[in-house]
Amino acid sequence: MSVRRTGPLSLLYAFMDATRWRPSMQETAPRRERPIGLYVLETGGCEGCFMEIESLNGSAFALEQAGFVCVNDPADADWLLLTGAVTRVCAEMVDRVWRAMPPGRCLIAVGACAVDGGPFPAGYATLGGLQALTPVRRSIAGCPPSPEDLLRALQELAQG
Amino acid sequence: MRSAVSGLASGDGVAAMRSMGRIIRSGERVALSHYHLDPAQWSEMLTVPGTTLPLISCWADDARAYVLLLEGDCPLLASTIVEDRRYLAPSSRFAGAEWGERVSYDLYGVEAMDARGNGAPALDEGGWTSTWPLSSRPGPAAGGLRPLAGSHLLRPEQTGLSGPLEFSFEVLKGKIRDVEVCAGAAHRGLIARLAGKTPEEAMSLVSRVTAGGFVAHPLAFARAVAQARGLVPGPGIRDVWMILLEIERISIHLFDMARTARGVDAELLATHCDHAREAIARACAEQGVSRRLMDMVTCDGFRDGLEIVPLAQAVHAAMQPRLAALEELHRVFAPRLDGFATLDARLAERFAVGGVTGRSSGRSMDMRRREAGMRLEALRATGSSQGDARAREGLRLAEIRDSLALMERILGSIGLEDDEPAPDRTEEGIGVAEGGRGDVWYWVRLKEGQIESLHVRDPGVSLLPVLGAMLRGYAVDRVPAALGSIGLSPAGIAL
Structure with missing residues (x-):
């Protein structure tokens, strides 16, 4: 990176950099028939947790090598990762997405807001986290959790 | 900033901006950049001929209505009293004021008279525990979510944004003609909490x-x-x-x-x-x-x-x-x-x-x-x-x-x-x-x-009134890519 790489070969250099940076799992990748599908739903927070999950799903982290894949349709999802303080308006959306997921689905609260509202407890517009709708059995702490924290927690949850 | 504002108008326009500033300064100065205007001065500010000062924001509560403007590179805040829960709408002059008027109605139940637009809810989609929750006289809960109008909807989870923002579109022959935004899903009641x-x-x-x-x-x-x-x-x-x-x-x-x-x-x-x-x-x-x-x-x-x-x-x-x-x-x-x-x-x-x-x-x-x-x-x-x-x-x-x-x-x-x-x-x-x-x-x-x-x-608030023009002519499935390039935060808009 110390040499300024411009000119006709710049695209090749950029591609080589991206290949070199490709993240790899330090530990042995888990053996699964297929990756665990993650559907991410923001329900009214600062968006910090959602953006960290987006970073985890980007090129700098080894989400897929760890056996997970982010999906765009809840029908393809195994786990619902819920971020944000759960506004009252969003409750209907959470229910709609949850119902669209296939059997065997799993719900995970990501970040302080999603568990109990964090800095945004129950009010006229918010329910104060997922706990207002259902017992929170699986959660990932942080405000916001870093992509490394998220990946580590997802792996631990996958291992049961 | 100087070039931006001077670029807004020249000649009569600059004179008009100065006169708008002069009208505001004829009010009672209550802070470094804040002037209280009586209803007559407020009305005069909204009807003075020529180009307007750029609007930064508009809002109202139970007691007063406010417009935050830019004069040169300095903020200028004008406010007037809200009487019988009503005030003369800044949107009658400042096109970008409409969102703030709708938010103020949803939170305080104060009505902007002669406002632009259809007055659709900006935040209150019917799911709150009360109507006008920040008002001194809040009303009962609406009792259920109100569906958005429009021939096509983009649900909050489908926008590609980091937070929940709901869009409804008027679509003709597969192309967007108009857009309506509701930010209620992302509203956390920040003002009440602070x-x-x-x-x-x-x-x-x-x-x-x-x-x-x-x-x-x-x-x-x-x-x-x-x-x-x-x-x-x-x-x-x-x-x-x-x-x-x-x-x-x-x-x-x-x-x-x-x-x-x-x-x-x-x-x-x-x-x-x-x-x-x-x-x-x-x-x-x-x-x-x-x-x-x-x-x-x-x-x-x-x-x-x-x-x-x-x-x-x-x-x-x-x-x-x-x-x-x-x-x-x-x-x-x-x-x-x-x-x-x-x-x-x-x-x-x-x-x-x-x-x-x-x-x-x-x-x-x-x-x-x-x-x-x-x-x-x-x-x-x-x-x-x-x-x-x-x-x-x-x-x-x-x-x-x-x-x-x-x-x-x-x-x-x-x-x-x-x-x-x-x-x-x-x-x-x-x-x-x-x-x-x-x-x-x-x-x-x-x-x-x-x-x-x-x-x-x-x-993000200043982007809402221009979204319709930016998205016009595209298919609805192109909207997430467009929104991504704009950099919109529902959390910042809805508070």
Whole structure:
């Protein structure tokens, strides 16, 4: 990176950099028939947790090598990762997405807001986290959790 | 800023702007930039002929209605009394005031007379525990969610944004004709939560308004509080704030660039953006601060233990070597963004659209230029003024280069004295910070050391009235890519 790489070969250099940076799992990748599908739903927070999950799903982290894949349709999802303080308006959306997921689905609260509202407890517009709708059995702490924290927690949850 | 405002009008227009300012100044001055107008003066302000001063924000509560305007590069706040829950609508003159009027109705039940638009709810979709929840006389709950009108809906989880924002579209032959936005799903009742707290107590919540402004929001708030208290932060604090803001700008620009690139399948560019942003986050973490600089700004300075010089050096060292590759990749992929989601220069002026979106449409509004102690020579980014996604992406890159240059200049003369005078203590202040996604404004009024009243204006709000024009003619499935290139935060809009 110390040499300024411009000119006709710049695209090749950029591609080589991206290949070199490709993240790899330090530990042995888990053996699964297929990756665990993650559907991410923001329900009214600062968006910090959602953006960290987006970073985890980007090129700098080894989400897929760890056996997970982010999906765009809840029908393809195994786990619902819920971020944000759960506004009252969003409750209907959470229910709609949850119902669209296939059997065997799993719900995970990501970040302080999603568990109990964090800095945004129950009010006229918010329910104060997922706990207002259902017992929170699986959660990932942080405000916001870093992509490394998220990946580590997802792996631990996958291992049961 | 001077060029932006003088570009708005000339001749009669400038005279009219001055006369609008004169009308406002004929009112009772209650704070550094705030004038109380009686209903006749308010009406005169809204009907004075000629060009208007640019509107930053409009809001109302039980007692008063407000418009925050820009005169030259200075804020000018006018307010009038709300009588029988009604006031003469600023949107009758300021096109961008409509959103604020609708929000004020949803929160306080105060009605804007002769308002533009259809008055559809901005925030209250019917799911709250009461109607007009911030009013002194709130009503009963609506009893269920109200469906949005429109032939096509884009549900909150389908927008590709980081937060829930609901869109409804009028579509003809598969092409968008008009757009309606409702932000109720992202509304957390921030104003109600902050009222009654001391600024110091409020700061942790202000630091979590939106991840697009973990620095910009608390900084604008801290500046407003300092003005209310008649204080001017010292040059050392001022420079630390500037550096934090530039680090955040680089990070947010990279995030928005990656999202834009993915919207047009430019995965290689997105990959380089991802890695650059992660390198910055790691540099921050290695210097003992949070990855995204959350909780760094305090009301009177910055978090104890923050060592700004090594932090700035680490971020600079992480980012500078990556710029050339980003610029080359941008050149390769930029044609894919040509003409996409274009904002016309006249609309950008009319609705006072700031940030990258406004500047890439030819509006030279950058509130950093008015800051005391700013090293103006570092702010060189101009770029294209085509107003399309390509211009926005190119400007983000140019601004990253500027941010690095600005950090170098600040490190070369950190704590440089200037002679900015302290304002009188009036218990009321206005603060602004030019964040990664645009100008963030806070107005705060204190009473016995606590927040009596507060207004927050995220830059996303000024984008709402121009979204229809930017998306017109596209198929609904192109909307997420367009929104990604604009850099919209539902959390900042809805509060």
